Amino acid sequence: MTIFYFVAFLSLFFAVMTIVSKNPVHSVLYLVVTFFTFSIHYILLNAQFLAVVNFIIYMGAIIVLFLFVLMLLNMNKDSEPLKSVLVKVMGVIAGMCLVVTLVASLKFMHTSPALEITNPEIGLVKNLGRVLFKEFLLPFELSSLLLLTAMVGAVLLGKKDKKKI
Amino acid sequence: MLDLIWLIPLLPLIGFLINGLARNVIAKNVAAFVGCGVILFSFIISCLVFNDVYDARQLGEPASFTIPIFDWFKAGSLEVSLSFLVDPLSSVMLLIVTGIGFLIHVYSVGYMKSDEGFNKFFSYLNLFIFFMLLLVLGSNYLVMFIGWEGVGLCSYLLIGFWYKNSSYASAGKKAFVMNRIGDLSFLIAVFLMFFSFGTIEFDGVFSQAAGSMAGDTTLVLISLLLFIAATGKSAQIPLFTWLPDAMAGPTPVSALIHAATMVTAGVYMIARSNIIFTLSPVIMDLVAIIGLATALIAAAIALTQNDIKKVLAYSTVSQLGYMFLALGVGAFTGALFHVITHAFFKALLFLGAGSVIHAMSGEQDMRSMGGLSKKLPITFLTMLVGTIAISGIPPFSGFFSKDEILAHAFVENKLLWVGGLLAAFFTAYYMFRLLFLTFSGKFRGTLDQEKHLHESPGSMTIPLIVLAVLSVVGGFLNVPAALGGSASLAGFLAPVFAESTALAAPFHLDHSTEFMLMAASVIAAISMAVVAYIRFVKNTQLPAINQQRSFLSNLSYHKFYVDEIYDYLIVKPLNALSVFFYRIIDKNGIDALVNGVGKGINESGKGIRLLQSGNVGFYIFLMVLGAVALLLYGIYTV
Amino acid sequence: MFESIQSVPLNHYILFCSLIFSIGVIGVLIRRNVIVIMMSIELMLNSVNLLLVVFSVFHGDASGQVFVFFVMALAAAEVAVGLAIIMMVYRNTRSIDIDILNKLRW
Numbered sequence: 001m002t003i004f005y006f007v008a009f010l011s012l013f014f015a016v017m018t019i020v021s022k023n024p025v026h027s028v029l030y031l032v033v034t035f036f037t038f039s040i041h042y043i044l045l046n047a048q049f050l051a052v053v054n055f056i057i058y059m060g061a062i063i064v065l066f067l068f069v070l071m072l073l074n075m076n077k078d079s080e081p082l083k084s085v086l087v088k089v090m091g092v093i094a095g096m097c098l099v100v101t102l103v104a105s106l107k108f109m110h111t112s113p114a115l116e117i118t119n120p121e122i123g124l125v126k127n128l129g130r131v132l133f134k135e136f137l138l139p140f141e142l143s144s145l146l147l148l149t150a151m152v153g154a155v156l157l158g159k160k161d162k163k164k165i
Numbered sequence: 166m167l168d169l170i171w172l173i174p175l176l177p178l179i180g181f182l183i184n185g186l187a188r189n190v191i192a193k194n195v196a197a198f199v200g201c202g203v204i205l206f207s208f209i210i211s212c213l214v215f216n217d218v219y220d221a222r223q224l225g226e227p228a229s230f231t232i233p234i235f236d237w238f239k240a241g242s243l244e245v246s247l248s249f250l251v252d253p254l255s256s257v258m259l260l261i262v263t264g265i266g267f268l269i270h271v272y273s274v275g276y277m278k279s280d281e282g283f284n285k286f287f288s289y290l291n292l293f294i295f296f297m298l299l300l301v302l303g304s305n306y307l308v309m310f311i312g313w314e315g316v317g318l319c320s321y322l323l324i325g326f327w328y329k330n331s332s333y334a335s336a337g338k339k340a341f342v343m344n345r346i347g348d349l350s351f352l353i354a355v356f357l358m359f360f361s362f363g364t365i366e367f368d369g370v371f372s373q374a375a376g377s378m379a380g381d382t383t384l385v386l387i388s389l390l391l392f393i394a395a396t397g398k399s400a401q402i403p404l405f406t407w408l409p410d411a412m413a414g415p416t417p418v419s420a421l422i423h424a425a426t427m428v429t430a431g432v433y434m435i436a437r438s439n440i441i442f443t444l445s446p447v448i449m450d451l452v453a454i455i456g457l458a459t460a461l462i463a464a465a466i467a468l469t470q471n472d473i474k475k476v477l478a479y480s481t482v483s484q485l486g487y488m489f490l491a492l493g494v495g496a497f498t499g500a501l502f503h504v505i506t507h508a509f510f511k512a513l514l515f516l517g518a519g520s521v522i523h524a525m526s527g528e529q530d531m532r533s534m535g536g537l538s539k540k541l542p543i544t545f546l547t548m549l550v551g552t553i554a555i556s557g558i559p560p561f562s563g564f565f566s567k568d569e570i571l572a573h574a575f576v577e578n579k580l581l582w583v584g585g586l587l588a589a590f591f592t593a594y595y596m597f598r599l600l601f602l603t604f605s606g607k608f609r610g611t612l613d614q615e616k617h618l619h620e621s622p623g624s625m626t627i628p629l630i631v632l633a634v635l636s637v638v639g640g641f642l643n644v645p646a647a648l649g650g651s652a653s654l655a656g657f658l659a660p661v662f663a664e665s666t667a668l669a670a671p672f673h674l675d676h677s678t679e680f681m682l683m684a685a686s687v688i689a690a691i692s693m694a695v696v697a698y699i700r701f702v703k704n705t706q707l708p709a710i711n712q713q714r715s716f717l718s719n720l721s722y723h724k725f726y727v728d729e730i731y732d733y734l735i736v737k738p739l740n741a742l743s744v745f746f747y748r749i750i751d752k753n754g755i756d757a758l759v760n761g762v763g764k765g766i767n768e769s770g771k772g773i774r775l776l777q778s779g780n781v782g783f784y785i786f787l788m789v790l791g792a793v794a795l796l797l798y799g800i801y802t803v
Numbered sequence: 804m805f806e807s808i809q810s811v812p813l814n815h816y817i818l819f820c821s822l823i824f825s826i827g828v829i830g831v832l833i834r835r836n837v838i839v840i841m842m843s844i845e846l847m848l849n850s851v852n853l854l855l856v857v858f859s860v861f862h863g864d865a866s867g868q869v870f871v872f873f874v875m876a877l878a879a880a881e882v883a884v885g886l887a888i889i890m891m892v893y894r895n896t897r898s899i900d901i902d903i904l905n906k907l908r909w
Contacts, residue, residue, distance in 0.1 A: 004811050019830030038853060041853055042856060050856060050872070057878075057879055062879060087782070098825045102821040104800060105799070122859065136866075153883075153884050154883045781901050
């Protein structure tokens, strides 16, 4: 139980660091650590497959993408303009409103603080695979189409314009 | 022949359609042929119908036939059908309308020959005859109202026939608007009739009215409203100023509409509704007084006018006053008799004036005429006949009809008789003045006009001759018993006025008194004729163009400033009110409201547009706020 | 190891995920660098993923975790396309400051 609270605290800390650090490269690195903590959360819930998938996709692919783009754009601390203080304060207040609302809704809902893990079998690869290929076959195929589209789109967008004479 | 009665109005309608729709394609001859031909056929059928009614009257029957044509509409308890009523009164009117209408159509062929709107003119004339026939033949007030409004419309169309002249068009508009005031009154009277009696058919209304007391308020109201309608249509005080201005139309129009037929519609309507009027003695007195006042004032105005058609117009108003005077004293037959004889000699006078104007190449001012009797012999002779007839000199027709009216007026109230005699003095004087100024002495016009003087063609002179003959012999329709006659017209028309005659005070006038009255009017006429002769023929010094007038003469020349008074009292306030409504209520009020809505949306759009700053961060901020708001809403309502 | 999380109340999980989500929202609102904004969006997606897994474990239904799988695939695709767009924008305007990229204004 304490593990959960400790890991949760780490996630929150590093998430806040992500959004407040001035250097975008630092932000990316803090994001990596946040994702790592999230993977630990998944393991705690016995969602093993998802933990590994999270590790691979997010930390392996998406963060690498971010880092590549940052390097291409040559971002460093100097060229990062910041918003005015007023806007920052407004943004924080808006976020806090959201938090308060969500918390208040929680209190209103009276969800029973029930305990966890009734069926530890769910998160295993075998079971997950079975559900995936039985009930969710169509979305599975469609998501492959989606990935193809994204790939094609990204390649097209990345091409240089031919010079018009 | 009575079952062919529907042909009588149908034929002029067909003539209107043919001439109107094909006016740009058919030749003038064809249009003239069609236009005159249909009226001739209607006249022939009217003669046959009259024959039937006459035979029935000879047998002593009341000779009143109702011929339904078709059911028009039913609304609640109101059932109206288009049906015709043929009785002595309407058969006589039929003859007048179609007979004199035909003569005037023939005259128009010659008069309007060089006009480019020839075909249109004939279509309008036919349309007018159609509506007038509907008015006369209708067996309920609604069919009569169709004809009533329709003749007003045709009057407008024909007065403003030469529409390119804006003053002529305004004259048409004035006639129409004044007529409409009367129409409104007519309509309210019909509403009141339906409300009180539940029907608007003549026999229904009259039988129910006959059962009421004399002086019943409903009847007083209805008769008052009907009389106001008649003042509008028949140019009595206060709605008479349109008739002199209506002389802007071509002369055959003046002859047909404003002398012989349309203006007598009011007289016809009151004669038809005689029972309602007889049971409202107050209104009868009002009718008589207004009739007499109109006769006097119009005759006074005619004394100093210089335009030949204006003199005749005021003369018409004055003679109509006589007819209303007759109606007011209960002499219904006398009024109808005067309608008939007036139709003869007034149409004759107008057509003769048209002939003179035609010869003078459009000149209408009598001060430029003179000595035309040698160049226009037929016109001169026929107009002489007409002038003698209208002055009431025996044995021409005007004498008999005018005398009957004056005799009834004398019995009713001596003052009315004195007024009528005074108007007879004026009538003789201004008519002979017109005759002498136009035809005697030396020609006072320009050299160009003198070269152009010629007698009118046959199509114009033959109707003149026919009307002159009728003016001479027309009087013998109703020779009074005092002169040994049998009063055949009165006998013919007796069943129409039977109930009124039964209710009214009986007419007793011993023959010696009647002889004296006749002598008085004849002496008045002849003496004024002699005075006019001395003034205008013997004394060749004519009044200069800008003469100094005495006060009364000035009043008469300026038509007693009635038009100016109306303009000041009615037209200007209405204009001011209209301008007020336009500027303040319409422009600033309603327009501002509607435009304001548009402007408001415009302005608010301008304001809301500023939200589109292109700044994505701002958009997301608003999204978050929106999500928060939705969540709060969800929390507190669910 | 699994026994140790038997007693974590569900509300705490929900609270935790809400907090992460809000941190992501604040990150979107206060940063001007487009890339950091995209990272904050990833943060938000992750919080939702976690919550889905929590509930799938809570109800014993595997559909929640399958859904997370799809969400991850989608997130990957979105990042790829989004970063490609940012590259194009940088090529044209030489800036990735979101306050300057306001051409879609009135």
